[in-house]
Amino acid sequence: MPASDLTMLFFAVILVAVQIMGVKQLAAEEQPSQPILSTRPSPDSATPGDTVQFTCKAPAQTQRVMQFRLYKDGKVKHSVDSKEKQLVFTIKQINMSDEGTYHCLYEVEGSILSESSAKVDIILKASHVPLAAGIASAGVILLLLLIGMAWLCLLKKVKASRQDGRSDSGGQQYRTNSIPMYDTQDRPSPTTEGIEYFNARC
16 A cells, blocks of 8 residues: 555544544533532431422523433432423422432433432431320320329228218217116116106117
């Protein structure tokens, strides 16, 4: 092959390489910057039943925003069309199935996707509300039982006191109404006077 042909081939290869590098650099420059993903409450303080908000915020210089996407474990969980520079995704009554790794990105005009945001791991804490409610309920039940036992004890004491009072009054009445015992010498003769004395004592 003539030297001139080799020279042309060499320059052609260099030109193609420069073009490829230029296209890659242009694509990298055109890709929108990375958004910021934040959560409320913080990822390590959410508990089952909470409402968790994910805020995906594009850089201030971003133009022509068309859509925001929220990903969970690499799959799209929510996508919302918006021309604002930030969007809030809300998950109500979050539960264990919502645990995972989240990230977001946004799309600008021309279907160009931004870089992905930093990842956020959502791990729910066990809720202590049922335990606290159970302890409170047990405390109320125990208090009611103690009050009931004290009330029953008081009723028994009142009843016993009344029975003792009746016994004392009955004994006094019996002693008052009973026929006195006399010795043979003191016993009155069965006369009208003795009968009248007996009737008076009863």
